[in-house]
Amino acid sequence: MYVILVYDMGEKRVGKMLKHCRKYLNWIQNSVFEGEITDVKLKEMLNGARQIMQEKEDSLILFKSRDERWLEKEVIGQERMSTDNFL
Amino acid sequence: MYVILVYDMGEKRVGKMLKHCRKYLNWIQNSVFEGEITDVKLKEMLNGARQIMQEKEDSLILFKSRDERWLEKEVIGQERMSTDNFL
Numbered sequence: 001m002y003v004i005l006v007y008d009m010g011e012k013r014v015g016k017m018l019k020h021c022r023k024y025l026n027w028i029q030n031s032v033f034e035g036e037i038t039d040v041k042l043k044e045m046l047n048g049a050r051q052i053m054q055e056k057e058d059s060l061i062l063f064k065s066r067d068e069r070w071l072e073k074e075v076i077g078q079e080r081m082s083t084d085n086f087l
Numbered sequence: 088m089y090v091i092l093v094y095d096m097g098e099k100r101v102g103k104m105l106k107h108c109r110k111y112l113n114w115i116q117n118s119v120f121e122g123e124i125t126d127v128k129l130k131e132m133l134n135g136a137r138q139i140m141q142e143k144e145d146s147l148i149l150f151k152s153r154d155e156r157w158l159e160k161e162v163i164g165q166e167r168m169s170t171d172n173f174l
Contacts, residue, residue, distance in 0.1 A: 004150060006093060008117040029146055030095040031117070046163065053164050059116055060163040063091060063150075070157040076133065076147040077140050078095075 002068035003042065005033040007060040009053065016052050021045070028079075036068070089155035090129065092120040094147040096140065103139050108132070115166075123155070 005025060009017050018027070024045040025033035037045070049060055065071055092112060096104050105114070111132040112120035124132070136147055152158055 004091065006116055006119045008119075029093055029148055032093045032095075032119075032148065050163065055164040057165065059165040061116055061119065062161040062163070064159045064161065065152075065157055067157075070152055070154075072151045074149040074151065076137065076149070077142040078144065078146040 001039070001042070002036055002065045002071070003034065004063040004071075005060065007031050007049075007053075007058065009058045013052055013054070013058065017049065020048050020052060034073075088126070088129070089123055089152045089158070090121065091150040091158075092147065094118050094136075094140075094145065096145045100139055100141070100145065104136065107135050107139060121160075 003025065005021060007017055007021075008031065014031070018031075021027070021033050024037055024041055025035035028034055046060075046062075053060065090112065092108060094104055094108075095118065101118070105118075108114070108120050111124055111128055112122035115121055133147075133149075140147065
């Protein structure tokens, strides 16, 4: 399935979360990721994310779509992270 | 149509952008908005956003879907901005 993931984390945990999410998805903006992912990998990713998060302070929102074609993406201004192989 | 909007702005412009986007969409996380919007209103919103943005520095990504039902949303941790009538 295709997912968009956005998080809002306490500063101390941001770096760790970024690293974690990049193992599974493409980083497209500051705290925004997208990509194709299987159910199994998604579960694994969310379990890992829960370990990093303080659920009383942090927030993670996931939008899931069965098919990427149902979403159209438009970028205005800088396309920050189109290719994704540094860091 | 249903849209998800995420931005990454220079600090000086964040407040203005937040105020602008909230006129059109629901604020669901730090720099993330969602909602139903017409083509005309979307155009108006993006024109306004372009006035606020420094296109060489800032980034705005819009995901558009003809139907909200094509997306499933999952929130982990804090649901920061579920109702949206303050500020």
